Amino acid sequence: MCFDTHALVLELQNNGFPKEQAEAVVTVIANLTCANMESTYKDMVTKAQQEIMLQQIMAHLDSIRKDMVILEKSEFSNLRMENEKIKIELEHVKQQLADEVKKIRGDTKLDMNLEKSRIMDMFREREKQLMTAKNEFTVLNSDTDRAITETNKKIDTDVASLKTMLESLKLETVRYLAASVFTCLAIALGFYRLW
Known part of the structure; x- marks a missing residue:
């Protein structure tokens, strides 16, 4: 991973997101980033x-x-x-x-x-x-x-x-x-x- 997911979850919680929702958002972002990276690496x-x-x-x-x-x-x-x-x-x-x-x-x-x-x-x-x-x-x-x-x-x-x-x-x-x-x-x- 190219970013700290735990720090992002904490940041979202500090801004009013519940823990489960913050973790779900970070999971979606991480999955999207991985899929995007794999697609990019495949063309390289x-x-x-x-x-x-x-x-x-x-x-x-x-x-x-x-x-x-x-x-x-x-x-x-x-x-x-x-x-x-x-x-x-x-x-x-x-x-x-x-x-x-x-x-x-x-x-x-x-x-x-x-x-x-x-x-x-x-x-x-x-x-x-x-x-x-x-x-x-x-x-x-x-x-x-x-x-x-x-x-x-x-x-x-x-x-x-x-x-x-x-x-x-x-x-x-x-x-x-x-x-x-x-x-x-x-x-x-x-x-x-x-x-």
């Missing part, structure tokens, strides 16, 4: 058993360690071979990509040069058309200016001839009036003498 191992188990675990760990080293070496060599394959494939893809880029660059350059040449030809053609239109406009403009000048001259000539005709008509009208006035005067004088 001895030091010798513990040493044997430790040796077995260490042997098993050594075996696992050896297997891991072998596995690691074989896996490492497999990984290295796989890595080399991937490097070769990567170089191959890189070369193909570089070739494609060169091809696309060349095609693009050719297309750009062709487009540039086409645009330059179109620009020259438009420039020729513009020069032709400009020349036609200049000719039409000079023809229009000439026609306007001729029309102005003709109008000036017609206005001058109309002025001349108007002046001559005025002169004739004045002569006619003067002749009419002199004729009326002559007739009036003739009548005046007659009377």
Whole structure:
């Protein structure tokens, strides 16, 4: 036992328990403690058993360690071979990509040069058309200016001839009036003498 049962019985009696009841309580506590200890001891191992188990675990760990080293070496060599394959494939893809880029660059350059040449030809053609239109406009403009000048001259000539005709008509009208006035005067004088 790991505690003094008699001292516990006395302690319980001092606190108001009768002797039989105190002894019954201590007996129950002692039985429970013993059962608990037996259950605990049953699950425990001895030091010798513990040493044997430790040796077995260490042997098993050594075996696992050896297997891991072998596995690691074989896996490492497999990984290295796989890595080399991937490097070769990567170089191959890189070369193909570089070739494609060169091809696309060349095609693009050719297309750009062709487009540039086409645009330059179109620009020259438009420039020729513009020069032709400009020349036609200049000719039409000079023809229009000439026609306007001729029309102005003709109008000036017609206005001058109309002025001349108007002046001559005025002169004739004045002569006619003067002749009419002199004729009326002559007739009036003739009548005046007659009377």
